[in-house]
Amino acid sequence: MKTLLIGFILWFGWSAGSTYIYVCKIKGFCSELGTILVDKVSVADSMPNNLADKPVTMPDKLIIHFAFDKSEFNPDAKTDNWVNEFGVYLEHNAEAGLSITGHTDAIGTEDYNQALGNRRAQSVLLYFEAKGLATKNIMLESGGEKEPVDDNSTAEGRAKNRRTEIRIK
Numbered sequence: 001m002k003t004l005l006i007g008f009i010l011w012f013g014w015s016a017g018s019t020y021i022y023v024c025k026i027k028g029f030c031s032e033l034g035t036i037l038v039d040k041v042s043v044a045d046s047m048p049n050n051l052a053d054k055p056v057t058m059p060d061k062l063i064i065h066f067a068f069d070k071s072e073f074n075p076d077a078k079t080d081n082w083v084n085e086f087g088v089y090l091e092h093n094a095e096a097g098l099s100i101t102g103h104t105d106a107i108g109t110e111d112y113n114q115a116l117g118n119r120r121a122q123s124v125l126l127y128f129e130a131k132g133l134a135t136k137n138i139m140l141e142s143g144g145e146k147e148p149v150d151d152n153s154t155a156e157g158r159a160k161n162r163r164t165e166i167r168i169k
Helices: 002-026 077-092 110-130 155-161
Strands: 034-042 057-065 098-103 138-144 163-168
Touching: 057 077, 077 110, 077 163, 098 110, 110 138, 110 163
Parallel strands: 098 138
Antiparallel strands: 034 057, 057 163, 098 163
16 A cells, blocks of 8 residues: 555655646747836826826827736736726726727637636736725726737747737726
8 A cells, every 4th residue: 555655645746747848838829027117198188277287198009918827917017007097097088998898819619718818817806906096987898819929839939829918998
């Protein structure tokens, strides 16, 4: 019995290690998490007169990348800055809102990827709630694997497709 238990532990360790090496090191599916800030628009024209002399630049779109098959969101300084700027903007523009859309690469079934995209969007929403943003003006969507921004046949393309896009509406 003891030999069987030791054999099982060794087999499990070998299979977990070899799976990690194949998936992360050879195939490159375990890329680093990151946030990319894209495009900026001036919102000084839509601010109240007392704030219009202080132009505020808001990002048009914030892209947050995720690791393969993960939905955990680890914010960085860029994301914190973007959320703070949006909070100020939202205080002065009650009709403004956010659209959070989770996306995946094409690995896995379409149903699984649709659910994973939703979990990624939910993860970002929970972060915004924790930062004190009102969630009544936030719309969640999942694009799943249907809206790739790059080629899913390369590791780099798949890494770019594993993202959540946040847009000001």
